[in-house]
Amino acid sequence: MTRIHPTAVIDPKAALDSSVEVGAYTVIGPHVAIGANSKIGPHVVIEGHTTIGRDNSIFQFGSIGGVPQDKKYAGEPTRLEIGDRNTIREFVTLNLGTVQDGGVTRIGDDNWVMAYVHVAHDCQIGSNTTIANNATLAGHVYIGDWVLLGGFTTVHQFCRIGAHAMTAFTAAVSQDVPPFVTAAGNRAVPAGINSEGLRRRGFSGEQIMAIKRAYRTIYRSGLPLEEAMAALALEESKVPDSAEYIKQLREFIASSARGIIR
Structure with missing residues (x-):
């Protein structure tokens, strides 16, 4: 049984492992590489210089590797790198990096990215994070390992959130959140440590x-x-x-x- 739906449009130059599954009407560009046992749902667009590791699940209507929402971007061959065993739910947008930074947006391993999440250019996301529905990361944001971002969290550009930190529902983060700390409110303020996590x-x-x-x-x-x-x-x-x-x-x-x- 074929693993690629006949309506999918995959550029011949794309590098997909033979075990990759691709759903109906998905479009995959020429500079994309996808590792073993990854599953790409229907109506997904994967473009740009994008590398996706093994055992990832990308659900329907995702936009992966789109150009940055940055007026300075002039078509440079910047990258998006996604590690292994990530779950990326519906309507997630992950953008390429820019040459004004390191040229790469990077997502680690074992992350759980829920619906409607936006990850802008040059973000660096660690591993084992949970990013709840509608969270929005502006450009150049750093997220450490084991971070939990509550639903509708917004993070200002260039902010960092340290390992094991947590944000509450609708937190608006405009400064760095230290490791282990829980941030809540608009604008976000410290609200104790992430003891349960x-x-x-x-x-x-x-x-x-x-x-x-x-x-x-x-x-x-x-x-x-x-x-x-x-x-x-x-x-x-x-x-x-x-x-x-x-x-x-x-x-x-x-x-x-x-x-x-x-």
Whole structure:
């Protein structure tokens, strides 16, 4: 039984593994490569210099590898790279990168991208994330591993969201969200740590408490940010089982160009 529907339009130059399934009326361009056991639903358009790994599922009406919504884009051969085992639901739009950045939009492995999500040019999404319905990422956004974005979350260009962070429904993120932190509101503000997510991923009670204490140092102690950072550095030596997480939090804040949500 054929795995490619006879109504699909696939350029002869496209590189599809023999195990790839393609649904009715899907269009795949010449610079597309798709890995083993990936399933492309009906009415999907995949174009641009797009590489898709193995075991991905892309549902109907997706627009994958479209040109950036950036007036500076002049047809340069920029890229979209998608890893393995991602689920990309209906009406998702994933755009190519631009030469003004690294030239690539990148999505890692094992991500769950729900319906109507938009990922703009040059975004970098890690692995094991969940991006709920209608979330919108502007250009140059960074999303760390294990992040959960609530439905209708909007993220301003150049913002970063650190690993294991979470945004609430309709959060409007205009500054960086540190690792482990929950962001809520319009404009988004800190609302505690993502305790439940950390428990589900196997963090111990002691590790979660250490992260919570670090959060309180940053957001509840009343210390200026520089002094809070110094206090975190001292805390690392006191909690060896959690030192890597406090260091991750501290280094993320230190490298923030836009500043963190406060």
